[in-house]
Amino acid sequence: MRIGRIGVSAAAGARERGTAVLWIYRSDADGRLETVPEIERNTWVHLVDPTEAEIGRVAGALGLPADFLHDPLDAEERPRVEKDDAGVLIILSVPYPTAGDPVPYRTIPVGIIHTRDVLVTVCRQDHPVFRAFTAGQVKGFYTHMKTRFTLQFMFLVARYYLHYLNDLNARIVEAEAALQRSMRNQEVYILLNINKSLVYFTTALKVNRGVMQKLTRETYMKMYEDDEELLQDAIIEMQQALDASDIHSENLSNLMDAYAAIIQNNVNTVLKILTALTIILAIPTMIASIYGMNVPLPYQDSPYAFPVLMGISTLVGLSTGYAFWRMRLF
Known part of the structure; x- marks a missing residue:
């Protein structure tokens, strides 16, 4: 199973320009990732904001429904698990920092597709979680271990939620200190935008947790004992992130109520x-x-x-x- 594909140098140039790209990776015997020009057995196909032509080529080569590749590109798509004869689609919501947006963090869907011989990921942005895999920062990752990749990805996503939640909490403390010195509208707007990020996080974490719990109840992918332990660890991390998001949301709500009373x-x-x-x-x-x-x-x-x-x-x-x-x- 092979299709023609852009070369490694072209893919790197596309990454620098921020345009739609498609990477194909394969692990060597030592676990190091190398890019290959064509889709082969035990490769990882990573699409970032792909074009219709790229979607058509990958779907045709792997026998996937086009919706498997289109759905993760919809910003409003909710996390879920879907299975058919062609493979398994897992959609998760991952956090990402915004640029030039008053709301500091939002969430974006990511699609992970398991076919018989190939792992496929689809996202509108090249998220830092993917870069952790491509940079060799994730131990024990091989492109032929599709289940292990998915569970490691879930675990890292939960860690990113916790990291960004800590940053939001620091922003809340900073805005609170500014409000104590002055009652300007600017600090209130900052708190409102932080609250929006927390709402996005809480909603996404709840649905992500539901998807992960569904994987424990139904057989969507083959898991060994180590994989089951990793899935439980990922669920625990996701639950901790959800609890932290709920706590920060409640504290922020109480803070805004208190300052509203003070202003009145x-x-x-x-x-x-x-x-x-x-x-x-x-x-x-x-x-x-x-x-x-x-x-x-x-x-x-x-x-x-x-x-x-x-x-x-x-x-x-x-x-x-x-x-x-x-x-x-x-």
Whole structure:
């Protein structure tokens, strides 16, 4: 089973330019990955944002339904496991940092396809988890061990969720410190965007966990005892990430509620002060308004009228202010 494919140098150039690419890897006897020009038995076909032509060539060569390769490219696709005569499709949601987006992290679907002789992965982006495999950072990985790759991939995805959750928690602490110094809208928007990332994470982690638990109940791929232990470890890591996401979400929700209450209390305090000042100034204003009328008034011809009226106004204002202070309106 072979199809024509871009050479190694062309694939590397495409990686640098960020265009749609397809890599074909094969492990040597020592476990080192090497790129090969054609799909062969026991190879790993890795597609990143593939074109329709690439999808058609891979699907035709491996006898896969085109939907197996199209579905992971849909940003709204939910994690699931699907099996037919051509192979097994496993879709997981993986986290990734955004660039130029107010929301720091989002999730993206990744497809892992098991055929009889070839492993296929499909994603819209070249995620760091894949680069961990291609860089030789994952021990015990061989391209012919499709089940082991899938379980190791799940475990690493859970680790990335935990890593990004730690970063989100640090951002929350930083925004909280900024809010304590000032009540600007910018920090509130930062917290809202972090909350969006946590919502994406929580939703994805719950469905990922369901997919992994389904693999323990039904036979989608052959697993040995070591594989079953690795799957259980991956489920535990995914559950820990879900618990951490829930905790951070609850803490962030409580934090935003607390600051909303603080802001409302500050507004109420300002309104009380303004109301008290208005009442204090209303009495001198009333006296000045009365003596500003163009009608005969008591003591209007007295040389002491102005200082007496000013003294009375000041005394009444101070008395009113003192009464408000006793009532804790200031």
